[in-house]
Amino acid sequence: xxxxLLYLLLLKASLTSFSGLGSLPMVRNDxxxxxxVFTDHQLNMAVVAGRTGPGPYGLYLVCVGYLAGGVPGAxxxxxxxxxxxxxxxxxxxxxxxxxxxxRVRSAIRGLMLASSGLLVSSSVPLTIDAFTGILSxxxxxxxxxxxxxxxxxxxxxxLGAAAAGLATLWFR
Amino acid sequence: xxxPVSNPPGLNPQDQPxxxxxxxxxxxxxxxxxxxxxxxxxxMLGRELVDMRRWISSEKFDLAFALARVTPGxxxxxxxxxIGAIICGVAGAVAAVVALTAPSSALAVVIMQAxxxxxxxxxxxxxxxxxxxxVAGMMWSTIWTILRPHVGGPIRNLQVVLICGGxxxxxxxxxxxxxPIIAGGTLIGFLWKDGKRR
Numbered sequence: 001x002x003x004x005l006l007y008l009l010l011l012k013a014s015l016t017s018f019s020g021l022g023s024l025p026m027v028r029n030d031x032x033x034x035x036x037v038f039t040d041h042q043l044n045m046a047v048v049a050g051r052t053g054p055g056p057y058g059l060y061l062v063c064v065g066y067l068a069g070g071v072p073g074a075x076x077x078x079x080x081x082x083x084x085x086x087x088x089x090x091x092x093x094x095x096x097x098x099x100x101x102x103r104v105r106s107a108i109r110g111l112m113l114a115s116s117g118l119l120v121s122s123s124v125p126l127t128i129d130a131f132t133g134i135l136s137x138x139x140x141x142x143x144x145x146x147x148x149x150x151x152x153x154x155x156x157x158x159l160g161a162a163a164a165g166l167a168t169l170w171f172r
Numbered sequence: 173x174x175x176p177v178s179n180p181p182g183l184n185p186q187d188q189p190x191x192x193x194x195x196x197x198x199x200x201x202x203x204x205x206x207x208x209x210x211x212x213x214x215x216m217l218g219r220e221l222v223d224m225r226r227w228i229s230s231e232k233f234d235l236a237f238a239l240a241r242v243t244p245g246x247x248x249x250x251x252x253x254x255i256g257a258i259i260c261g262v263a264g265a266v267a268a269v270v271a272l273t274a275p276s277s278a279l280a281v282v283i284m285q286a287x288x289x290x291x292x293x294x295x296x297x298x299x300x301x302x303x304x305x306x307v308a309g310m311m312w313s314t315i316w317t318i319l320r321p322h323v324g325g326p327i328r329n330l331q332v333v334l335i336c337g338g339x340x341x342x343x344x345x346x347x348x349x350x351x352p353i354i355a356g357g358t359l360i361g362f363l364w365k366d367g368k369r370r
Contacts, residue, residue: 015244016354020210021314023245025343026350048303049284051310054204055276056213058246062277063284074281081277082269084245085253089265091239092254102365108242109322110335110361114354116318117339123311124344129304136305143309148316157310158303165302166295 001037001068003076010061010080018115020057021047025118027064028125038067040129047126052158135168190227195260196271198225199252203272204279210248213272221255232258249273335360 013026024047031037046067050060058081065077130136139161146152202216214237221227236254243250249269256268290296322332335357342348342356 012351014246016351018242018244018247019314019318020246020248021311022318024311029343029350044304044307045287045300046284047311048300048307049287050280051307052283052303053276053279055273055280056210056246056248057314058249059273059277059280062280066281066284071281074277078273078277081246082249082273084243085249085269086265087245088236088239088243088250088254089257089262091243092235092257103362106365107358107362109331110364111354111358112318113322113332113335113361114339114357116315117336117341117357118343118350118353119311119315119318120336120340121343123308123315126311127308130308132301132305136301136308139302139305140309140312143306144313144316145309147310147313157306161302161306162299163302165298165300165305168302169295169298 001073003069003072006065006069006073007076007080010065010077011083014058014061014080014084016115018112021060022115022119023058023061024126025115025122027061028122031064031068040125042067044126044129048158054155135164139164189259190225192260192263192267195227195256195264196267199256199268200271200275203252204275210246210251213248214251217252217255221259227259228255331361331364 009030010023010027013023013030016026017023024043028040028043032040032043043064046063047060049063051057053059061081062074062077065080066074069076127140130140143157143161146157198220199217202220203213218233222230222233233255236251236258240247240251240254249272252268252272253265256264256266258264260267287296287300290300319332319336323329339353339357342353343350
């Protein structure tokens with residue numbers, strides 16, 4: 001895949017999201033649905049790889065870049081990941097004085113809600129892909145509960161889930 | 173006699189701004205050893221930069237946190253760029269973001285390569301299968317974390333159902349691409365203000 005196109009596609013995904021995994025709908029639409037560069041399962045693996053180590057949730061974009069274009073693609077993913085962050089500098093000057101205007105606040109709220117709806121839409125097929133039986137359903141529910149209602153580090157969650165996956169071999 | 177050097181506006185007046193290298197060291201150390209996502213890392217940075225080193229005032233720290241939430245992309249990176257810019261200018265923003273992200277990005281690629289080479293290994297695939305399921309739960313937790321502050325009161329709940337549900341249907345059922353959906357949600361929010369503080 002052309003590296004400039006890869007960078008622009010990932011940048012578009014990054015620029016239209018407001019959280020680490022918020023870019024997932026755009027990435028899935030561009031790479032899985034429209035261009036068939038990789039599958040839902042591979043996208044899931046990229047998200048897992050991005051979450052296994054330290055750093056922000058958005059790191060999965062680097063893995064997506066790697067899937068699409070090898071190590072140079074990963075560099076494009078890295079650049080697409082960090083580029084929007086620098087928008088905060090002009091924003092500090094501009095929005096810092098206007099953030100309390102009700103209409104600006106409401107527009108941001110509308111944007112966040114639409115992003116959430118898109119995230120739901122892209123999470124459904126990824127959840128179906130991750131479902132392989134009762135154990136996977138239990139792990140999904142446990143993961144949701146642990147992250148939503150406790151302060152347990154996600155690294156422990158990933159370790160526990162890997163151990164549970166290994167334990168299934170014991171019972172086969 | 174040299175003219176007095178004034179500190180950048182966010183710094184505590186009695187403290188000298190750090191060197192770029194020192195700033196990058198802090199972001200490198202905290203960003204690449206902290207698990208648990210953005211909020212944990214931001215908490216660690218606050219402890220180090222505001223409480224321990226006093227490189228930035230708590231007011232500027234709060235402003236950076238608030239603006240990072242409305243900056244496109246990953247909130248944590250925008251937060252680091254804002255803090256770096258306040259302390260050391262644009263070079264500080266670049267140093268903070270790169271120091272925090274580059275090593276963990278390289279590690280993520282190594283992990284991805286390992287995943288690919290383990291495709292035939294049943295032990296590795298069983299472990300990865302478990303983590304894939306956990307990540308699916310993590311996505312739903314992320315959705316709830318984004319939605320939770322917007323829920324409460326009949327009008328606000330109606331907005332959540334209409335905008336979030338509408339975006340879901342537009343994408344999932346009618347296959348509309350994300351960009352017009354996001355633009356539509358922003359426009360609806362702009363025209364239909366709820367008048368309450370978040």
